[in-house]
Amino acid sequence: MPSSPAHGSLARGFFITYERKRTMTNEYTPLEQTRLEKLHRLRNMGHEPYPTRAARTHTSQEAIRAFEALETQGVAEPLKATLAGRLRASRGMGKITFAHIEDGDGRIQLFLRANDVGQEALDLFNREFDLGDFIQASGEMFRTRTGEITLKVEAFHMLAKAVTPLPAAKDEVIDGQVVRHATLEDPETRYRQRYADLAVNPGVRQIFRNRAAIVRALQAFLDEHGFLEVETPILQPLYGGAAARPFVTHHNQLHQDLYLRISFELYLKRLVAGGIERVFEIGRDFRNEGVSFKHNPEFTQLEFYWAYADYLQVMELTEQMIASVCDRVLGRRTVTYQGHEISFEIPWRRLEMRQGILETSGIDFAEHTTSEALAAAMTAKGLHPKPNATRGKLIDQLLSDHLEPTLIQPTFLYDYPRDISPLAKSKPGDPLMVERFEGYVAGFEICNAFTELNDPLDQEARFIEMGRDYADDDEERHPIDEDYLRAMRYGMPPMGGFGMGVDRLVMLLTDSHSIREVLLFPHLRKEE
């Protein structure tokens, strides 16, 4: 990049043209122009605004802890430190300036005095440095009159000039409580410009630290229980394993349409057929559906499959796994979610799905074995059954409308109707029901599991039966995965299988009201 004149139109013109070509951004705002002029002045004075390297010796908290340690030991020798971070507050008071910088650890105060750095440098700091700039400062640690551990700056320089001001956010400490003023709140700006959100809203960073810890805790738990972590194709020639519309893409050279996976199920069960008795995957699923506070088009799923186990054993492993995650990540098993005290202590409540629906809606679906009969019973109760719905969908409607909202404490709903569970094994002696459970917390579903169907003839019949419920052009109609049937015909051991929305678990453990809060870059419509 050529060196630029201080603050002429030539310099600005250069930058604007460059930016427009690259990103089609608009012109710089007046606030940005002010900062660009500072940038050019710094450069003209020989202060590189974007030096190649930093040289910090301590993070903010390391410096504070090291100072406290020396203080307790009564060491007279002052602690020298070079700190680096983002300028978040600056209070100029004539011949001295107090400032705070923020790094990955937290905040620390800087104290700049004309006596120490020189009047010229102090003026440079006050005139050309802005909130949001990344800077480096060296000096000795001390305590101010009010007791705050502070760096008495002897030398400082810019590490990266911020051209665009951060959305203002100031903290006030009242009786030990941090009160934030004019924080960035607009959800659209927060999600579109997550970098700005992360920079000014510390709670956001904590959510994603917790998210990473939750995923690691799940991996550790399953690893300790003998499950092998694998990665299966995201681009699939056929999709399956869930009721969802897929995203379609195309491989040019192979002249082949491909689907982004909607679940891992059929691939992971192929692996069990191949002899991997305990297997799991944590990864991204893609579903071409509407968005809501609990749905994003791409989301993170955990699935595991466990040979020779059934859904009851999976149920027990599930509550152990969640408790283990709570222990590792939070150090406790109770959380507050949107005002509800929720306990993940073992065991969770177990409720037969039929019984739960009977209690909350007054309808026993077992007494109505056809969709017509069930719809009539619902109408008789003053409910509004969806027209032309299958019996399974009507039961699902009763579940979501009446039962689901009541399931605040962790609850396993078990035994589901066969016609909404084409991959689950029937209950012995009850051909209409399958061995399946779903875990509900805070009124929404977080996991889904069953004793897996391993009878290739039954599976083929279910696929065909399922296909009959849809017209040929119905988008929900699923293709039959012949290769999966072949894998099953080679022999597939009995097994329990499990799937969980990791984002929803993160929501629960971070008290987030929307899935978008726990996704770094949630899906939004295109800007403009």
Next chain:
RNA sequence: GGGUGCGUAGCUCAAUGGUAGAGCAGUGGCCUUUUAAGCCAUUGGUUGAGAGUUCGAGCCUCUCCGCACUCACCA
């Protein structure tokens, strides 16, 4: 996709159909232990975009864009 609501300065928010404002941030000045520092002065707006009604529109009407909530969809 439907319904409801919202969109005003960089951020958070005001403004009966009648001159678009405040705090913070910014700019200039004073200030050597402050911490939402303070004090004085001051800049900043095509009120999301476009059209219409009106003497006059941030406000009323319509279209579009975006966001939120909600419904539909989600074996």
